[in-house]
Amino acid sequence: MSHTAHIRSHRKPRNRSASTIAMRAGVAGGVLSTLAVAGASASANAAEPVTQTLELPTLTADMATQVAQSAEATQxxxxxxxxxxxxxxxxxxxxxxxxxxxxxxxxxxxxxxxxxxxxxxxxxxxxxxxxxxxxxxxxxxxxSTSTSTATGSAAAVIAFVKAQLGDAYVSGSTGPNSWDCSGLVQTAFKQIGVSLPRVSQDQSTAGTQVSLSNLQPGDILYWGGAGSAYHVAVYVGDGMFVGAQNPSSGVVEKPLSYDPPTGAVRVL
The missing domain is CATH 1.20.5 (Single alpha-helices involved in coiled-coils or other helix-helix interfaces)
Structure with a gap:
């Protein structure tokens, strides 16, 4: 036996029916047709761009007026x-x-x-x-600048101011245990029925101006100008005066040389 002898295959030959072959051919043809149509459609779409139209609102006369008014208001x-x-x-x-x-x-x-x-x-x-x-x-x-002995109303005024010696000086006070300068003078004369102004400036013009070389007990001494005095006291005779001097001294009796007054007025 030859080694090249043909050995018969045991595999059975495939038996394809005509109907199966025809069906497969039809499916293939349908796929090719679909691809062809799709390609043609794509080519057509690529050649003709799509245009979309937007409709804008129409600018009417009313709208134009409103726009103009708004612009004017803003301005x-x-x-x-x-x-x-x-x-x-x-x-x-x-x-x-x-x-x-x-x-x-x-x-x-x-x-x-x-x-x-x-x-x-x-x-x-x-x-x-x-x-x-x-x-x-x-x-x-x-x-002598005065008589040494006061009589009548002057004596009463002097007795009153001397009775207050040692009392405290308090600005704005009119007694009975503390005084300011014009408060003491006003109250002293009030005891004899003589009404004097409240403040030093007015008391310095309340009577007749007299010379300091011709003083009498009961005269009102003042420091500063007549009408603008800043301090007053009562002349008590023998070159002495009594007054509410200041917060540190209170009511004191001092000689005229201690603090010479500017002038004097006489009301008695």
Missing amino acids: QAAANYQLQAERDAAAAKAAKQAKADLAEAKKKEAEAQRKAEAARKKAAAASRSAERTVLSAASSAGT
């Missing part, structure tokens, strides 16, 4: 804001200037008061110096 509001800003800026500037002017006015007023007080003190010092000279000359010449 007016902006103008109002600008005007208000300008007014605010002007007001702030005016307030700043007014503050500066007020500060300057206060500064000038304080300076004027300082100068006036300095002038007043200088004048008072000069007046005291002059009065010391007068009193000293009168004493050297043996001239």
Whole structure:
């Protein structure tokens, strides 16, 4: 036996029916047809771009009027804001200037008061110096500035003020245990029915002006100018006066040389 002898296969040959072959051919043809149509459609779509139309609202006359009015209102509001800003800026500037002017006015007023007080003190010092000279000359010449004994209403006034010696000095007080200078003088004269003003400035012009070289017991002494006095006391005779001097001294009796007065008035 030859080695190349044909050996018959045991595999059975595939028997394909005509109907099966035809069906498969139809399916293949249908797929190819579908692909062809899809390709053609894609080519057509690629060649012809799609256009979409948007419809915009029509601008009517009413809408145009509203737009114009809105724009005008916006412009007016902006103008109002600008005007208000300008007014605010002007007001702030005016307030700043007014503050500066007020500060300057206060500064000038304080300076004027300082100068006036300095002038007043200088004048008072000069007046005291002059009065010391007068009193000293009168004493050297043996001239008495008063009678030594008070009588009548003057004696009552003097007795009252001496009764208050040692009482406290309290600004604004009119007794019975504390006084200020004009409060003591006013109350002393009130005891004899004489009504005097309350403050030193007015008491210094309440009677007839008299010379310090011709004083009598019961005369009202004052320090400072007549009508602008800052202190008063009662002359009690023998070159002495009684007054509510200050918070540290209270009501005291002192010689005229201790603090020479500027002038005197007589009401009795």
